Amino acid sequence: MQRPTFRLTLPILFGYVPLGMAFGVLFTTQLDYAWWIAPLMGVFVYAGAGQILAVSLLAASAGLAEVFVAMFVLNARHLFYGLSLLGQFRGAGWRKAYLIFALTDETYSLLTSRVRGENFRQEQRLDFRISALNQLYWVIGCGVGALLGQNVAFDSTGIEFALVALFIVLTIEQLKSLGASSLGIRSLGENFPVWIGAVAAAMAMMLLPSAHQLIGAIVMATLALLLQYRRSRQTAAKAGQDCHG
Amino acid sequence: MAETYYITAFVAVTALATFATRVIPFLFFERHTEHPLVQHLGRYLPAAVMALLATIFLQRSAHWEAPFPGLDAMVPGLLVIAVHLWRGNALLSISAGTIAYMAIQQSGWV
Numbered sequence: 424m425q426r427p428t429f430r431l432t433l434p435i436l437f438g439y440v441p442l443g444m445a446f447g448v449l450f451t452t453q454l455d456y457a458w459w460i461a462p463l464m465g466v467f468v469y470a471g472a473g474q475i476l477a478v479s480l481l482a483a484s485a486g487l488a489e490v491f492v493a494m495f496v497l498n499a500r501h502l503f504y505g506l507s508l509l510g511q512f513r514g515a516g517w518r519k520a521y522l523i524f525a526l527t528d529e530t531y532s533l534l535t536s537r538v539r540g541e542n543f544r545q546e547q548r549l550d551f552r553i554s555a556l557n558q559l560y561w562v563i564g565c566g567v568g569a570l571l572g573q574n575v576a577f578d579s580t581g582i583e584f585a586l587v588a589l590f591i592v593l594t595i596e597q598l599k600s601l602g603a604s605s606l607g608i609r610s611l612g613e614n615f616p617v618w619i620g621a622v623a624a625a626m627a628m629m630l631l632p633s634a635h636q637l638i639g640a641i642v643m644a645t646l647a648l649l650l651q652y653r654r655s656r657q658t659a660a661k662a663g664q665d666c667h668g
Numbered sequence: 669m670a671e672t673y674y675i676t677a678f679v680a681v682t683a684l685a686t687f688a689t690r691v692i693p694f695l696f697f698e699r700h701t702e703h704p705l706v707q708h709l710g711r712y713l714p715a716a717v718m719a720l721l722a723t724i725f726l727q728r729s730a731h732w733e734a735p736f737p738g739l740d741a742m743v744p745g746l747l748v749i750a751v752h753l754w755r756g757n758a759l760l761s762i763s764a765g766t767i768a769y770m771a772i773q774q775s776g777w778v
Contacts, residue, residue: 433759460679463679468686473682481675492685494682500689505693507714509710535714580773584729584744584766591748647716649705652705
């Protein structure tokens, strides 16, 4: 039971440790606060892009109201993640609060794309272990990076690409779980969410300033899915009418 | 002392704002889990979000004013796709792409 869980989270380990380290290095090289505040933020905040944004807010000694708004907007994409996990987390008891707290981009995609067994409770316990392991990797990364940034000079330029590579891999995995054949043209039908996402991103990047691109693209993609939902309902309703009429 | 207060409040506020974005759907949509719209979003939104995150972050890691605009991120990005389709091993795909990107950025090849 434990070994498959660990193996499932391995990609996150190799994404989070370097990324957490990048944050840690940034934290101690840019700021004068104690190094251990970096892993502490990993424990209590636990948001990749959010914590990196926090470094620049701390450097500017930003007002707390401004900090709240900036963090909320940056993390607003999480508002949409919970929607797809409402049923999956139902009745998870004390674990539920933590599952919600720990719902990062990567944990979300892992929990929504992994193969699930019959036993609902057991799968929830597995979700919990996956979430906790992922956060552990993140906190370790933050701590090691903060210590490194304080003590060693090394060229980590470009290490943040691990995040991009992770998102690419997760997109491919999502395609697979939607039943597509490789990057398949054959089953284009089930690939449409990926195209919606890519086109929404392209439009957001052309139309919006970089601070609002992420949330803008998510809103556009959600709207596109809503339209597509409405259309499929109408088609289904019409088909039903034709049958009876 | 004022600094200790600020950093404590700062961490509390960032933690609260982040948790708020994660918990709101569970507070307001809990009773609508079986609704076909919620199920529709649950099925297709993850893939759309992953694709848009990949697209946006890939674009941001590229240099568009270089002699070959965007090539410094596109090459490692394509490498990730190729290695992942070839071996299906996430670790291998991510490290191959990251090492390639670091090499390109640090040497200034592109």
